[in-house]
Amino acid sequence: MRILLVFPQYPDSFWSFKHAIRFIAKKATVPPLGLITVAAMLPETWEKKLVDLNIEALQTNDIIWADYVFISAMNIQLESVKEIVIKCLQQNTKMIAGGPLFTQEYSNFPQIDHFILNEAEITLPLFLSDIENDIFPLKTYKTDEYADITTSPVPEYQLLSKKDYAYMNIQVSRGCPYACDFCEITTLLGHKVRMKSPQQVLKEIETIYNQDWLGPILIVDDNFIGNKNEIKSNLLPAIIKWQKEHNFPFTFSTETTINLADDNELLLLMIEAGFNSTFIGIETPVENSLKDCNKLQNINRNLLESVKTIQKAGMEVSAGFIVGFDSDTSSVFQRQIDFIQQSGIVTAMVGMLNAPKNTKLYKRLESENRLLSDLSGNNTDYSMNFTPVMNSNELLEGYKKIIHSIYSIKPYYKRIRLFFLNYKQPKAKHKKMKLIKMSFLIGFLQAVYIIGIKNKGRAEYWKFLCWTLFMRPALFIEAITFTVYGYHFRTVYGLRGKEY
Numbered sequence: 001m002r003i004l005l006v007f008p009q010y011p012d013s014f015w016s017f018k019h020a021i022r023f024i025a026k027k028a029t030v031p032p033l034g035l036i037t038v039a040a041m042l043p044e045t046w047e048k049k050l051v052d053l054n055i056e057a058l059q060t061n062d063i064i065w066a067d068y069v070f071i072s073a074m075n076i077q078l079e080s081v082k083e084i085v086i087k088c089l090q091q092n093t094k095m096i097a098g099g100p101l102f103t104q105e106y107s108n109f110p111q112i113d114h115f116i117l118n119e120a121e122i123t124l125p126l127f128l129s130d131i132e133n134d135i136f137p138l139k140t141y142k143t144d145e146y147a148d149i150t151t152s153p154v155p156e157y158q159l160l161s162k163k164d165y166a167y168m169n170i171q172v173s174r175g176c177p178y179a180c181d182f183c184e185i186t187t188l189l190g191h192k193v194r195m196k197s198p199q200q201v202l203k204e205i206e207t208i209y210n211q212d213w214l215g216p217i218l219i220v221d222d223n224f225i226g227n228k229n230e231i232k233s234n235l236l237p238a239i240i241k242w243q244k245e246h247n248f249p250f251t252f253s254t255e256t257t258i259n260l261a262d263d264n265e266l267l268l269l270m271i272e273a274g275f276n277s278t279f280i281g282i283e284t285p286v287e288n289s290l291k292d293c294n295k296l297q298n299i300n301r302n303l304l305e306s307v308k309t310i311q312k313a314g315m316e317v318s319a320g321f322i323v324g325f326d327s328d329t330s331s332v333f334q335r336q337i338d339f340i341q342q343s344g345i346v347t348a349m350v351g352m353l354n355a356p357k358n359t360k361l362y363k364r365l366e367s368e369n370r371l372l373s374d375l376s377g378n379n380t381d382y383s384m385n386f387t388p389v390m391n392s393n394e395l396l397e398g399y400k401k402i403i404h405s406i407y408s409i410k411p412y413y414k415r416i417r418l419f420f421l422n423y424k425q426p427k428a429k430h431k432k433m434k435l436i437k438m439s440f441l442i443g444f445l446q447a448v449y450i451i452g453i454k455n456k457g458r459a460e461y462w463k464f465l466c467w468t469l470f471m472r473p474a475l476f477i478e479a480i481t482f483t484v485y486g487y488h489f490r491t492v493y494g495l496r497g498k499e500y
Contacts, residue, residue, distance in 0.1 A: 001046040001131075004066035005039055005159070007032035008073045008080035009053040012492060014349050014380045017166070020488035023443040023450075027055035027164040030218055033155060033171060034072045034099055038120050040153035043128070050159040053080060063091045071112075072099035075356075075377030085111055096127075100188060104357045105374075106140065115140045119174075119189075121147035146190045149174060150197055154204050157211050167253075169218040170204045172196055172235065176223045178257065180281070181294045181360035182322070182353060185222045193226035198238035205242060209249055219254035224278075228266060236269040243274055253277040257297050261306035267313040271426050277316040279347075282307075285339040286332055289325040293361070307343045311419065314426040319345045323399055324353035326389045333398035337405045344419030346412075346482050350402050351379040352395065355386050380492050407489045409457035413464040416482050420472045444480050451487050 010016045017029045032052055039048050049066075051058050063069060069088050073081050078101065088095050089111055097109065098116040106115045114137050116123050123141040130137045155170075162168070173195040176185050208217065225231055243250065252275045260267060260278065282303060283295055290299050307317050321340065323332055340348045354375050355362040365371050370387045388395055405411060452461045461483060468479040489495075 001043070001067045002065055003039075003042060003046055003048045003068055003070060004062055005032075005035045005048060005050045005070045005072075006058060006084055007035055007050070007052040007054065008071065008077035008084060010077060011079065011378060013076065013378050014489070014492055016492075017485075017488055019491045020484045021166050023446045023484050024166065024440065025442065026166045028052060029165070030167045030169045030220075031157075031160045031162075031165050032072065033169045033220060034120075035070065036155040036157060036159055037152065037171075038070060038072070038098070038116075038124065039156040039159060041120060041124050041128075048156070048159060052161075052164075053084075055161060055164040058084065058087060060087070060091065063088055063093050066093055069093055069095050071095060071097045071102075073097075073101040074099065075101050075104075075375050077101065078377070081109075085109065098123075100184075103142075103188060104184075114138070115142070117142040118145075119143070119147035119149075121149065121152055146175070146192070146194060149194050150200065152196065152200070154200075154207050157207055160211075162211060162213055167216045167218045168208050168213050169220050170201065170208070171220050172201055172224065173221045173226060175226065177226050178223070178297055179294055179360075180283075181364070182355060184356035184359050187356075187358045189222070193223070195227055195230055195235075198235050201235060202238055202242050205239070205250065209246060214249045215251070217250050217252050219252055222255055223257055224254040225256045225260055225263075225266065228263065232263075232266050232269060236266075236273050239273040240269070248274060250274055251276045253279075255279040255281075258282065258301070258303065258306050259297055261309040264313075267310065267315070271314045275315060276426070277318060278310065279318045279320070280307075280310075282319045282339075282345075283322045284325065284328075284332065285335055286325075286328065288327045289332070292325050292327050293322075304339065304343055307345060308422055311344060311422045312424050314424050316347075316419070316423070317343075317345055318347035319343075319349070321348060321350040321402075322353050323350070323402070324384060324388050324390070324395055328390055328395075330390075330394065330398065333401050336402050340402075340406050341411060341415055342418075344415055344422050346416050346419055347485060348406055349379055350399070350406070352382070352384045352399055353388070354384055403493050404495065407486065407493055407495055409460045409486070409490075412486045412489075413460055413483075416464065416479070417467060417471075420468070420475050420479075423475070425474055440477065440480075443484065447480055447484050447487075451483055455487070 012018055021029060051062060071084055094113045096114045096116060097112045098120060102115055103117045106117060116127055122143045122145055126141050127137055173193050174189045175191060175193045177191055177193060179186060256278045258280050284290060285303055287299055310317050321336055323336060355365050356375055365386045372387060373385050375385050376383050452458050465479060468476055
């Protein structure tokens with residue numbers, strides 16, 4: 001068999017970092033981890049080729065070459081998926097689809113030949129068995145069971161054009177012990193946290209290392225600390241040992257819950273292992289709204305102090321925020337602005353509440369006849385898929401106020417300064433991390449020209465860089481990085497080019 005693995009294009013969005021990564025000559029933030037994992041599950045004798053539409057175009061000759069085109073996607077990639085399907089139909093090439101979009105919406109794609117849904121460790125072998133035994137494959141392979149991910153293979157990183165990505169990525173666990181009613185993670189992956197063994201994780205890290213990658217790795221888990229005991233007792237000590245033996249070639253970023261701040265031992269172990277940032281779903285500083293959405297891990301605590309505890313330990317906190325809960329009043333907009341500005345959370349993704357299919361929120365809104373449309377999956381397109389309790393125009397205008405108030409140049413740079421004053425930078429553990437790479441130098445020169453000379457707001461840019469050089473000179477590289485992030489955020493939110 002000849003297999004073409006196709007990853008659809010992301011639209012311009014908050015997490016695409018499209019306008020930031022071009023400063024360092026990268027084409028995409030992270031590789032399609034799901035597809036290269038699936039590739040490793042296919043027979044070794046099959047020929048495989050990967051096309052990531054975020055870094056290259058899909059060629060007709062590649063489609064003609066393939067016996068099957070494998071597609072994996074999320075909701076936000078829907079428009080690109082439609083284009084891929086049309087191209088495959090034109091060449092009469094069979095398609096196989098899986099991943100979150102198709103697991104939730106497969107009935108909307110009758111043109112696709114076969115669906116490998118849920119977790120491929122369970123459903124893909126069923127398809128492969130039918131092929132091997134000359135049994136005509138079913139239209140849909142799905143399961144209600146959850147996979148034993150200790151059987152998951154090392155992804156085929158060799159299929160990637162690594163020079164085009166800002167990060168490499170791995171997965172350590174699936175599932176989350178919490179039950180936020182707007183979150184589809186537990187719908188797709190369950191409440192029980194299933195982990196790969198430390199040996200598996202080290203083998204994946206070693207594979208990336210042997211591919212001559214040095215730099216950041218994103219651990220894509222939805223909650224890296226879902227099983228704290230296993231993380232602290234086994235995984236982190238194993239990673240620390242490996243990093244020391246290899247002179248710390250990697251830094252790690254991941255996603256955790258806010259209760260990371262409660263466990264100083266865990267924090268210190270993560271720092272020692274090379275973790276330098278975590279994304280946390282804070283959602284809102286309003287307790288009633290947290291209770292409404294069953295975000296129980298965030299209540300009965302000082303969220304601001306929890307964030308600062310993690311920053312002081314040596315880790316950047318990026319975070320997600322939401323407006324549009326039923327209990328939200330008009331005061332929520334200023335409260336969100338104040339919290340974000342006081343927290344020093346530089347990368348603050350603020351979105352209006354949406355209800356993914358099959359979540360508790362979706363089912364409740366469906367029973368109340370409040371659903372409006374399908375979910376776009378884009379956190380920055382100013383859309384909701386249900387009728388809110390608050391007046392829709394008031395909610396939209398309040399949301400726009402938040403975005404303008406936190407990503408306009410002056411408040412954005414003020415927030416970075418606050419983060420730098422609170423942040424305790426870990427010591428660089430190896431000499432490569434201390435070097436200014438050529439890609440950074442090129443990025444810096446581009447940033448100086450585009451942000452510091454060409455764009456409006458350049459005076460604030462130079463004030464901020466001078467402040468950093470005098471007050472926090474060791475964080476100059478981080479300062480340049482955050483100015484580039486700000487350029488991306490202002491572009492995505494439509495703020496660039498305005499007076500601030």
